[in-house]
Amino acid sequence: MEERTRTDLENLKKPNGSSVVSLxxxxxxxxxxxxxxxxxxxxxxxxxxxxDIYSVATFYKAFSLAPKGKHKIVTCSGTACHVRGxxxxxxxxxxxxxxxxxxxxxxxxxxxxxxxxxxxxxLAPLVVVDGKYHGNVTPAKALELFxxxxxxxxxxxxxxxxxxxxxxxxxK
Amino acid sequence: xxxxxLNGMEIKVEKxxxxxxxxxxxxxxxxxxxxxxxxxxxxxxxxxxVEIGTxxxxxxxxxxxxxxxxxxxxRTHTERVIKARKLLLELYLATCPSSRTIQDMASKHGVTTxxxxxxxxxxxxxxxxxxMCAEQMQGKAIGFVNRGIKRRITAPxxxxxEECRLCGGCMYICPAxxxxxxxxxxxxxxxxACLNLSPPCLDYFQEAMCYMDPCVACELGTGRKAxxxx
Numbered sequence: 001m002e003e004r005t006r007t008d009l010e011n012l013k014k015p016n017g018s019s020v021v022s023l024x025x026x027x028x029x030x031x032x033x034x035x036x037x038x039x040x041x042x043x044x045x046x047x048x049x050x051x052d053i054y055s056v057a058t059f060y061k062a063f064s065l066a067p068k069g070k071h072k073i074v075t076c077s078g079t080a081c082h083v084r085g086x087x088x089x090x091x092x093x094x095x096x097x098x099x100x101x102x103x104x105x106x107x108x109x110x111x112x113x114x115x116x117x118x119x120x121x122x123l124a125p126l127v128v129v130d131g132k133y134h135g136n137v138t139p140a141k142a143l144e145l146f147x148x149x150x151x152x153x154x155x156x157x158x159x160x161x162x163x164x165x166x167x168x169x170x171x172k
Numbered sequence: 173x174x175x176x177x178l179n180g181m182e183i184k185v186e187k188x189x190x191x192x193x194x195x196x197x198x199x200x201x202x203x204x205x206x207x208x209x210x211x212x213x214x215x216x217x218x219x220x221x222v223e224i225g226t227x228x229x230x231x232x233x234x235x236x237x238x239x240x241x242x243x244x245x246x247r248t249h250t251e252r253v254i255k256a257r258k259l260l261l262e263l264y265l266a267t268c269p270s271s272r273t274i275q276d277m278a279s280k281h282g283v284t285t286x287x288x289x290x291x292x293x294x295x296x297x298x299x300x301x302x303x304m305c306a307e308q309m310q311g312k313a314i315g316f317v318n319r320g321i322k323r324r325i326t327a328p329x330x331x332x333x334e335e336c337r338l339c340g341g342c343m344y345i346c347p348a349x350x351x352x353x354x355x356x357x358x359x360x361x362x363x364x365a366c367l368n369l370s371p372p373c374l375d376y377f378q379e380a381m382c383y384m385d386p387c388v389a390c391e392l393g394t395g396r397k398a399x400x401x402x
Contacts, residue, residue, distance in 0.1 A: 036329055049306075049335070051315035054328040058317040065329075 020048060020056045024063055032072075033064045061115075069104040069111035071149060073097075074128040078117035085138070086125035090114060092139035093127070096146050109153060176244040191235035191246055192220050200248050203257065203277055205264070205347050206298035207236045211307055214299050217264075219277075221256050223247045232256060258283050267291045273347035294349045295325060301342030309341045337377070 023046070027038055034057050043050040057063045075090040090101070093112065099105055101114035118126050123135025127142060134145060173184045178191075178198060185194045190213060195202050205217035215237035222235040224246050232253065235246075247253070261278045266288035268274055274296075278284075297316070302325060305311040313333035317326055327333035343349065 039328075049312035049315075050328040051312055051333070051335075055315050055317055059319050 020053055021060070024053070024057055028063055032068045033066060036065070067104070067108070070109050071130050072111055072113065072128075074113045074115055074118070075101070076116075076118045076124070076126040076128075077114055078121065078124070080121035080124040081117075081126055084124045088139050089125050089127060089137050089142050092142050093146070096143065174240045174242050176240055176242065176246060178246050179248055185240050189240045191222055191224075191233075191238045191240055191244075194240050195222070195235065195246075195248055202235055202248055203281065204236060205273070205277070205296065206300055208300060208303075208345065211300065211303040213237045214303065216298050217260070217296070219257055219260055221253055221260075223250045223253050254281075257281060262286055263288060264296060267293050268296055268348045270294075271296075271348040296348045297323060297325065298347065299325075300345045300347065301325060304341045304345045309337075309339050311335050311337065311339070311341075314342060 023042060024034060027034055027042070031038065039053050039057065040050060042048070043053055057065060073093060075086060075093060077086050077090065094100060097105055097110050097112055099110075099112055101112050104111035118128060118133070120126055120133060120135065123133065125135075125137050127134045127137045127145065129145065129149065134141075137145070174187060174189070175182065175184055176194070177183070178195060179200065181198065183194065183198055185197065189197075192202055192204065192207065192213070202220045202222065204220040206214050207217075207220060213236040215234040218234055220235045221232045222238075223230050224233055224238070224244055225231060226245055230247075230252075235248070258281055261274070261281055261283045262285075264271075264274045265278050265283065265286045269286075269290055269292060299316070302315050305314050311333075313336035314325055314327050316323055318324060327336065
């Protein structure tokens with residue numbers, strides 16, 4: 001027994017698999033994906049073999065090695081959502097964005113993902129946009145949601161444009 | 173010391189011995205694809221299955237990972253074990269029909285037909301190369317990536333790893349892939365390819381990077397053109 005506790009303590013000190021997961025979560029949160037250079041840096045700094053990090057990064061679906069869009073759209077196809085017509089919603093979103101689940105739009109604004117359950121089955125069918133849960137979604141509602149986000153995106157762009165314009169005027 | 177029964181024999185083994193090691197010590201052969209004396213046991217291939225316990229409470233365990241326990245009743249060649257082993261070998265043959273190791277093992281165990289669709293994979297995910305790289309070569313250059321049916325062995329980001337020094341240990345130990353030396357070729361009975369080579373690592377380093385026999389230089393195709401004849 002004593003021996004076991006001792007080895008457990010040693011394992012805690014050493015970077016093990018689970019500490020890699022939390023490291024990767026931090027990176028993913030910061031960059032929206034796992035950039036190769038950052039993973040290489042972590043491997044060097046923490047003295048973890050790069051292959052161990054890469055194994056963990058490819059094992060979990062939550063980690064992405066390719067850059068993600070600005071807005072992350074997640075559709076659910078769990079049992080409850082499926083029964084209440086999530087397939088139609090997902091198809092509508094796919095059609096509007098012009099991408100399949102797992103891909104990012106060319107302008108880098110939206111990435112679409114499909115998961116098997118989000119744990120909020122009472123709100124089925126569910127669509128999550130940037131961590132915000134939208135329940136009881138129909139294809140029409142999904143379209144509205146999408147419009148809302150594109151308008152928001154446009155406003156942001158215009159704002160940025162205005163700022164640029166004023167800056168230019170000031171420069172004159 | 174631990175007392176246990178192995179195929180009806182009362183035997184004594186030291187603490188921390190696995191069932192496979194115990195059987196080997198007492199001269200009982202158990203087939204395995206993912207086991208190597210010099211590497212940590214992994215329990216991936218399941219070919220080393222043995223039956224422990226008696227009657228309705230008996231079960232199959234992988235002997236390479238199962239530690240010997242006091243009073244354990246182990247049987248290595250029961251009907252159930254052999255049936256399971258044969259099925260496994262049939263599945264391995266379907267996955268990797270070109271592997272010499274698997275073919276030899278299959279014919280040794282009387283597996284003559286394959287009822288499954290042939291896959292022609294070059295990997296059975298036994299993990300020998302990964303352990304060889306990490307434990308014997310201190311490389312940690314390759315490992316498992318992805319999961320489920322997408323699981324495979326590769327270097328990080330599918331690029332040549334910085335840790336890899338081309339020692340060839342992974343190819344040396346692989347029971348399945350065809351990059352290894354296929355033995356002397358029929359057309360040329362004396363190939364001697366292994367004799368007339370200086371280890372290729374000497375081109376890059378001052379000292380040889382491995383002490384493998386035969387030198388993996390010929391397996392890398394430096395010494396002669398690799399000929400694949402199935």
